[in-house]
Amino acid sequence: MPTLSAITIYPIKSCAGLSLEEATLTPLGLMSAQIYDREWMVVDSNGIALTQREHPRMALIKPTIKGATLEVQAPGMLRLEIPLGLPDPQTAPTLQTQVWDDSVLAYDCDALTAEWFTQAIGVPCRLARFHANAERAVSTKWTNGVAATTMFSDGYPMLVTGTASLDDLNQKLVAAGRQAIPMNRFRPNLVIDGIEAFEEDYAESFQIGEATLKPVKPCPRCPMPSIDQATGEFGPDPLDIMQSYRAKPELEGALCFGMNSILIAGVDQRVRVGQEIEVTLAF
Structure with missing residues (x-):
């Protein structure tokens, strides 16, 4: 029986992930200790998202849940503590942020936080937090019209991958004289053991408890x-x-790994590492 082998949230978009033993499923993505996946995002002076694509050292910014704060650390920096309590949506300073083509209202974190991230990344920037009154809908082109929302993810609330898919890629890398790579290169939220390589591509649904x-x-x-x-x-x-076998014609030849997923039943259900998953294939 397939099982859930890893759970990861990324509290700050494009920064290090937080490995968990269990988490709560919500329509916006995974949540733990009232922290949502990609609830925060680093932005430039125009509110545009900064990511590892241009600033790879963002991978070294590591968040940890410490009581009522999100503690953030980076090499050579004093730790930063970000309060988890939501700001007052009526009085807190805000800014418009941009994730791809979406304009999203966000809370503007304070100047001290902005200075910390500016030093850690090496470019002027600020930290934004998804606003309580904001809503960011996903494209229904791929959901068959089913409405879904997300926070600051690239496009969908959860990413699911299979262990065997990485094993398959690593076998090809090693055969080509290259080093194997870990799953964190692909930054999934949920990883499934016990399915065939890339079987997640052909799944109709993943049933995890309720x-x-x-x-x-x-x-x-x-x-x-x-x-x-x-x-x-x-x-x-x-x-x-990946170019040799992971190009998807339906995405104009884009190289793909993992499946963007939405929650269609079981809001606020808890999932845990080791839990059994029923995978229903689409054919």
Whole structure:
């Protein structure tokens, strides 16, 4: 029986992930200790998202849940503590942010936080937090008209991958004289053991307890899988190997790994590492 082998949230978009033993499924994505996946985002002076694509050292910014704060650390920096309590939506300073083509209202975190991230990344920037009154709808082109929302993710609330898919890619990398790479290069939220390589591509649904996840769109990969998440530096790039067998015609030849997914049943259900998953294939 397939099982859930890893759970990860990324509290700050494009920064390090937070590995969990269990989490709560919500329509906006995974949540733990009232922290949502990609609830925060680093932006430039125009409110546009900064990511590892241009600033790979963002991988070294590591968040940890410490009581009522999100503690953030980076090499050579004093730790930063970000209060988890939501600001007053009526009085807190705000800014308009941009994620791809979406304009999203966000809370503007304070000047001290902005200075910390500016020093950690090396460019002027600020930290934004998804606003309580904001709503960001996903494209229904891939959901067959089913409405869904997300926070600051690239496009969908959850990314699901299979362990066997990475094993398959690593076998090809090693055969080509390259180093195997870890799953964190692909930054999934949920990883499934016990299914065939890339079986997640053909799934109709993932049933986890009372919850049902629907995979809706293959995840196109940018250069981020070539960034070593432990060093924040560009390392061996798997995309040329992926070019030989992971190009998706329905996405104009984009190289894909993992399935963007939405929650269609089981809001607020808890999931845990080791839990059994029923995978229903679409054929």
